[in-house]
Amino acid sequence: MNKSFDNIVIPLAFNTKPADDIPLVAFLFSRSGKLLEKTVVRGDAVEFKTSGVNPRLYKVMVAPATDKKIEAVQSIAELDRFKPYELVLDINREGFINPILIPSDFSILWLMRSCRVRGKVIKNFSLGSVSQDRGICHARVHICEVDRIWWLISKIPDRIISKIPEIIATPQWPFPIPEPEPFEPPVFDPVGPVISELNPQPLPPRAGQFNFTAASEFIARSPALLNRLTERKQTLEENASAPAQLVAAQTAILASPKILNQLNSGNTAAIRKSIVENFAIFHPYFCHVPWLWPYFYRCDQVALAYTDLNGAFDITFKYWNNGDKPDLYFWVEYLIDGIWTTVYKPSVPCNTYWDYLCGSAVTIRVTDPRVRWECNDVIDGDIVWIKTIGSSASVSHIKQADQYSIIQGKLFNHVGLTDVFMSGGSSALDNYRRPFGGTLNFVVQFGSGLPANGMYYYRWSYRQLRNADLSNSPATALTSLHKGQALHKAYTYEYFDVLGHKHFGQNTFKLGPVALNGEDDLYIIPPAFPASSPVNAAELSPLWDQNTITASVDSTQFADGLYEFVLELFDVNGNKLAAIPKPIFQVPHYTSFAPSINAPDEYLLVNGVNADGFTMSARVDNQRCEATIYKIKVNGSEVSSDCCGFVPYPPNANIEVAFRAYHPHNFATFSFVVKKGTCNDALQQGFTNVSGMVIGNAGNYTRDSNSIYREGFSPAQLLGICVAGGKAAFAEHVYVTALATNGYDRLSYLDASDLAAFALEQA
Structure with missing residues (x-):
């Protein structure tokens, strides 16, 4: 480069030529961190068009261009995840920049490796007395790589490092919530629940690679730290709720004079060295101190996967060749009312798969109540399978007749009640003792033979049978349960972005209401596949849940008591069907839920050997305690x-x-x-x-x-x-x-x- 500084030309090469070619991109930042220019490295030099100023006033960084996401980088902070090498510019007496050699460590690191990640997203569903793990289909799984401590340790402020000995010496369980720390790094995830199980896989040990001076070795200046650790260990052992990993960590520290000396030294360099060398020991402490997380744990997304109809995902990503297995963290989104909604995102420190074995299976268990049991198998034929109220209350587990028992010396009638088990309940107290309340969704699955001209619409109706005390209420005619409410059924479809990455979108089809032939509040029976008539979805690979919410009603508008709910069917012209073959109406198997069984007569509007519709009784009660x-x-x-x-x-x-x-x-x-x-x-x-x-x-x-x-x-x-x-x-x-x-x-x-x-x- 000449002294006029027309362009910035930097001779650049690897100190050791890598085994494979590594495409590089160079970034030119101002001293304040503003991105001025970026360019592809060609041959053995970097050339920037920026001119007119001494190049030593800039920051120049080089990183591999193998990940296309680097094209979107606009700041030093964003570039940091790509493991850049910062060039130190030295101008010789002729006014040219001396050649720069990229260290061999980077030529190895930047040779990225492939890792296959596979697993399954599941949720446990209780249906009557049956509890099953079911795969969650079309969930979006975010796969993130967690940086190891030696990448972060030099960036942690001394004021944070100096607090570590106190955290180690006097851990409390549960850890108290301190005043917020004025930390600089961005928080990856909001402070999640602090759980007692530390992480899916144990944190592996790591030999220290950070350079410290010999001043990091100290003799403990007093027995105070040792005494406090000993006392706290005894306290933790006496606390049954304290995690075993925390007690084990306390034991390991007490057994290591070197760790005690480093923590007691008061020297931040010595404490940093101890953290790097013994991070596996310290991790149980850090895991439960949320304000430390932004300093010690950073996570970058490396892959995005979608689950199939069985809840499984399988994807391959590239990671840095730093001699370690990748450390992976997972969080999950799910389409709820057409919006991608986070349904699983635990804290990063306590839920990372350390040293993930590429290709091994990961099981992600979702508990969010908004995630429904979907992606069921199609059932063949002309079938109307009335399944549940909500996602868990099987209609076969709603008592349809008077049945009395003695509870604590009092007579109790179980009619219209369900025995569905709920979190926080007791199985002994779930013996048909639960009424229904709040918003009630009536879930039905229709067979692949429907809709047909002879069976095209449905409608739910209701009437009150008894008052809250189970005395008979005045006789009334059936009334539409829907009251003109619009019902839509959602389906997902696939699409590809400009980079060729697959994504899922959502659309809906309106089922009703339809007024026809003097009948109001008729709703179309949905076909098994959205591509079929009358939906005719034109998107790529449209699919929907085989379960359909056929009615959704706010039960708080009802007086408390026992109600009858009736499902009737209509042909394509709106004529109400009668004398329907009984086997068309199905209910869940009492014990196993599936396969379905023919609905017993107590669930049918019996018409000789046929039926005019489906009926069930349920108790409604929205009273407060x-x-x-x-x-x-x-x-x-x-x-x-x-x-x-x-x-x-x-x-x-x-x-x-x-x-x-x-x-x-x-x-x-x-x-x-x-x-x-x-x-x-x-x-x-x-x-x-x-x-x-x-x-x-x-x-x-x-x-x-x-x-x-x-x-x-x-x-x-x-x-x-x-x-x-x-x-x-x-x-x-x-x-x-x-x-x-x-x-x-x-x-x-x-x-x-x-x-x-x-x-x-x-x-």
Whole structure:
């Protein structure tokens, strides 16, 4: 280059010629980090057109051009994920830039390797008494590579490094949430739930490769760190909820004088060296300290995959040849109402597959309640399979006739109730005790022979049979359940972007309502495939869920009680069908759900050997629970004149504990707990703690007509292991859990709870 600096020409070559050619691209930044120019490296030189200024005032970086995403880079931060090499420019006496040799480490690193990633996205679905893992189809799986600590350690500020010994020395479980840190790096993912299981695969050990001076070796200046670690290890061991990995890490640190010396040195270089050399040991601490994550864990997306009809994905990506296996993190999106929605995105540090073995299977378990059981197999023939209310409440598990049982001494009628198991419930309490509430979706699968001219439309109708107390309600005619509501059925299709990458889109088809031949609220029976008539979807590979939400109704508009729901069929001209062959109507198998069975007569509008439609009964209840804890009474009277909770008692006193756990129609369970100080007094808890349905007496407690539970205790029974002191403090908590479900979830917004405290002291 001449001294006029017309162009910037930089002689450039590899110190060791790589085994394969590596295309390079060079970036020219201002000192403030603004991108001025980028150009392809040709031959043995880089030439920038920028001129007029001394080239030493710029930052020049070179990176491999094998990943086309590098073309979109606009900043140094964006370029960093491509592992660039920064050129140090040196101008000789003739005014030319001296040749620059790219280190051999980079010629090896930039020779990217291929890795096949395969796996499955699943979710567990409960259908009646059946629980199954099912693949989630058409989910979008983001595959990210997590950078190893030696790429990040030099960028972590000293003020963060200096806090590490304190975190290691005095870990608490659960970790407290500190004041927000003023960190510079962007956060990859929002602070997710801190879980007790650290990660899908254990973090592998790594030999230190970072250059530190001999000053990193120190003799511990005091036994303080050792003493604190020893005390904290004992505390963690006594805490049953503390992760075993955290206790193991504490043990490993105590067994290493070198780690103790480095942490106790007060020298940030020594602490950095210890972090790099022992990251596998420190990781259990860092995993549970969210404000550290942006500094110690960075994640870049390397691949995007879509699951097939079985929930499986299989894709190959390129990764840096740094001598390690890739460390992979996964998060998942799913099309919900036409929008790609995140349904699985746990914290990066605790959910990374360290040293992922390329080609091995990964199982991603989704729990998001919005993800439905879709992509079912097509069923052949003229079939109408009425499956569920919501995604879980099998119609075969809704009691269709009066059936009585004795619960806590009270008569209970199970008609119209479901036994579907819900999270947070008890299998013992799910024996046909749940009514329906909230928004109810009626799910049906139609066979491949439909629609046909002779069976083209459907309609749901309803009427109330009984009141909330199960007394008969006035006789009424069937009324359309739809009330003119528009229903659409969504389907997915494939398309390719300008780079040839496959993606999925979504469209919808309107099922109705249609008014025809004097009949309102008719809805088209959807075909098995959207490409078929009458949908005629023109997109590439259109598919939809074989399940169809045939009606969606807000049950809060109904009075509580027992309802009949009727499904009727119509021909293409809108004529209501009668004398339909019974086998057309199917319901789930009671035990296995699938295959379906012919609907029993109790589910049919029987017309001789045929049927005029499908019918089922279901109880609707949207009532809220109530919960109250009352003041403690001594010998029948309240002795605390204020809200402070001190309860003086005489010898041989009767101390009454009382609370209210209520639901207007008894569709709730409750749990009442009395906790004494920090004690774990099993004997006292056996006297005071109780659970059950809100219908009648439970444990030692007697329920009155207002659903108030009362029981008297002696001072010794309550004081228990504290009886010698004659006093103790107590907390009381009652939680009333609504049993109602919408078929997807329990309606937890109907729950109620109360909390109180009191202290016993001798009068």
